[in-house]
Amino acid sequence: MSVLLEARNLEKSYRLGRGRVLHAVSGVSLQVRKGEALALVGESGCGKSTLGRTLIGLTQPTSGKVLFDGQEISGLSDRAMRPWRARMQMVFQDSSAAFNPRRTVGESLAEPLRIHRRHGVRERVAELLDQVGLSQSVAGRFPHEFSGGQRQRLNIARALALGPELLVADEPVSALDVSVQAQIVNLFGDLRASLGVACIFISHDLSVVRQMADRIAVMYLGSIVEEGNGLNVLDRPAHPYTKALLDAVPRPDRALPPPLQGDVPSPVNPPSGCRFHTRCPIAQPRCATERPVLQPSGEGRQVACHYPL
Amino acid sequence: MDAEQLLDIQGLKLNLPDGTRLLEGVSLRLNAGEALGVVGESGSGKSLTAMSVMGLLPGLKASGSILFSGQELVNLPDKVMRKLRGARIAMIFQDPMTAFLPVRSIGAQIDEQIRLHHRVSRREARARTVQLLERMGVPDPAMAAKRYPHQLSGGLRQRAMIAMALSCTPALLIADEPTTALDVTVQAQILTLLREIREEGAGVMLITHDMGVVAQACTHVAVMYSGLVVENGPVRDVLDRPLHPYTQALLAAIPPLDGPRPERLPTISGQPPTPDNRPTGCVFAPRCSFVRSECAVRPPLTEIEEGRRVACVLYAA
Incomplete structure (x- = not known):
């Protein structure tokens, strides 16, 4: 499959005043092929949401490039970006904040179609509702009349309105109850199969990610520490951080191993060398001074660790 | 049994x-x-x-x-x-940010809780607070007690709230x-x-x-x-x-x-x-x-x- 989206050495930093700089994303390179689902996982503050927004052009990178279908889209003006927006869309976590409460959902679904001057708006809205498993008759209702799960379906329908080739979904199921979460996870699977749309899922929930993604990129303090086939990465993690994340997930079937100590260090003042060395159970002296780079380690996997597992 | x-x-x-x-x-x-x-x-x-x-x-x-x-x-x-x-009976909540008053240090708030239920001096209350924070695994508990809620990470805030909940055993x-x-x-x-x-x-x-x-x-x-x-x-x-x-x-x-x-x-x-x-x-x-x-x-x-x-x-x- 050909490459749809590519990031080259992406950096995003924010000036905080008094000379302090927060490096939200540092040196990230990745590719998403057509129709593929990539998951960005990591703890809060690891830069996964910032990376998602930068990839889709909602935030401009400080340096580095984003290419969509082979053409650079980073640095484009809002006007120049407009035709590209139809090809990539975002699905946000909080579906109740994503809709105008005073408009019917039909009007909200029609809005992107009108802005992009598409024809057959009414038919398209009906088709979208059908694709996300809602009855066409709900178009005249208001957002508050829907449950959380139904609103997330509407949220997805709106993102699909212009027929995008890429969806970026930031925690699309984490606000939902388990039984509803399973419905939305299945819906994404169905949509990928029927529409061939590529997806980037941003999530902290490893079991959800395992179900939804073909590939997984694990982030820690702004950088990717491990990346590869989803099942391989989660079943046989190579980076100690990936393993620690997996070990910390409470499971019904086995006791938790001793947890990782401490908190994620501040991205304003990240540790030297390998950024994970302050919490790593197998850190060596070398890890405090020399920063490991992302290197291939077989099975199409890449790991940034001096001593991979 | x-x-x-x-x-x-x-x-x-x-x-x-x-x-x-x-x-x-x-x-x-x-x-x-x-x-x-x-x-x-x-x-x-x-x-x-x-x-x-x-x-x-x-x-x-x-x-x-x-x-x-x-x-x-x-x-x-x-x-x-x-x-x-x-x-x-004590309770801890999902969001420790709303359980603590933002304008007082967490130590002062735990001290207050202890003194509400026990007749002890401020000094004794603070000693107990620091001890509690230490037991909850808060690093440098005496220093942490002087901090305001927003100065602590989410995990530390949650520990502080548990310490407050446990202050009267x-x-x-x-x-x-x-x-x-x-x-x-x-x-x-x-x-x-x-x-x-x-x-x-x-x-x-x-x-x-x-x-x-x-x-x-x-x-x-x-x-x-x-x-x-x-x-x-x-x-x-x-x-x-x-x-x-x-x-x-x-x-x-x-x-x-x-x-x-x-x-x-x-x-x-x-x-x-x-x-x-x-x-x-x-x-x-x-x-x-x-x-x-x-x-x-x-x-x-x-x-x-x-x-x-x-x-x-x-x-x-």
Whole structure:
């Protein structure tokens, strides 16, 4: 499959005043092929949401490039970006904040179609509702009349309105109850199969990610520490951080191993060398001074660790 | 080996002023040294049950019985309840940012709580605060006590809140989604802490929607659905061999973290009923795949084996 989206050495930093700089994303390179689902996982503050927004052009990178279908889209003006927006869309976590409460959902679904001057708006809205498993008759209702799960379906329908080739979904199921979460996870699977749309899922929930993604990129303090086939990465993690994340997930079937100590260090003042060395159970002296780079380690996997597992 | 019965809730009902019934008759038991996980989806009534024990439901009409160490809590006068709350029963919440006043240091707030229930000097109170923070695994506790809530990380704030809750060594600790807002690595630290608190003899009631959290931190579990307990029992028994169709469906809907990846996840069709629209029979019947004619009569929560109760006609003798 050909490459749809590519990031080259992406950096995003924010000036905080008094000379302090927060490096939200540092040196990230990745590719998403057509129709593929990539998951960005990591703890809060690891830069996964910032990376998602930068990839889709909602935030401009400080340096580095984003290419969509082979053409650079980073640095484009809002006007120049407009035709590209139809090809990539975002699905946000909080579906109740994503809709105008005073408009019917039909009007909200029609809005992107009108802005992009598409024809057959009414038919398209009906088709979208059908694709996300809602009855066409709900178009005249208001957002508050829907449950959380139904609103997330509407949220997805709106993102699909212009027929995008890429969806970026930031925690699309984490606000939902388990039984509803399973419905939305299945819906994404169905949509990928029927529409061939590529997806980037941003999530902290490893079991959800395992179900939804073909590939997984694990982030820690702004950088990717491990990346590869989803099942391989989660079943046989190579980076100690990936393993620690997996070990910390409470499971019904086995006791938790001793947890990782401490908190994620501040991205304003990240540790030297390998950024994970302050919490790593197998850190060596070398890890405090020399920063490991992302290197291939077989099975199409890449790991940034001096001593991979 | 009869453990001391700490909490015995029988047929707890809660009504809104307009008569809408929020809890339909909840029954739960908790012994000292045990941790009871109360699980269920949003709106199932798990937080309302916890708040009833705390006596924090102004404007709602409660009936039934909540026995705490033999003392009836339902309709207990506010003045009496206030003495229990904080001292004998303490609660921690999902968001520690709202549990602490933002304009005072966390140490000052824990000191205040200690001095409210015990006659000790400021200095003694602070010494106890620092000791508590240290026990909760807060690094440099004397320094941390001087910090304001916003200066601490989420995990440290949660530890500080637990320290505050434990400041008067309560017999019962109620934790409402204490780790939901935390990252998994920090969550694991807090769950370990909760397990230690239980092992030291307190009773813990843990409200959560996460079956994994229950498995890690609890000895027993009660599954709630639409204002009722539909199943309860020892945590291993319920998770390994769920009896109620709702518990079974809930466990099946969790995507697996190892083993083969299913093509699709099993789902529960439809949605839970709203309180004003609850079926008269089994509350789960409209979504249940085993539904039969007997389900038109609501099944009582019945003990079917030692310590295991389930409310389902499939297990009627």
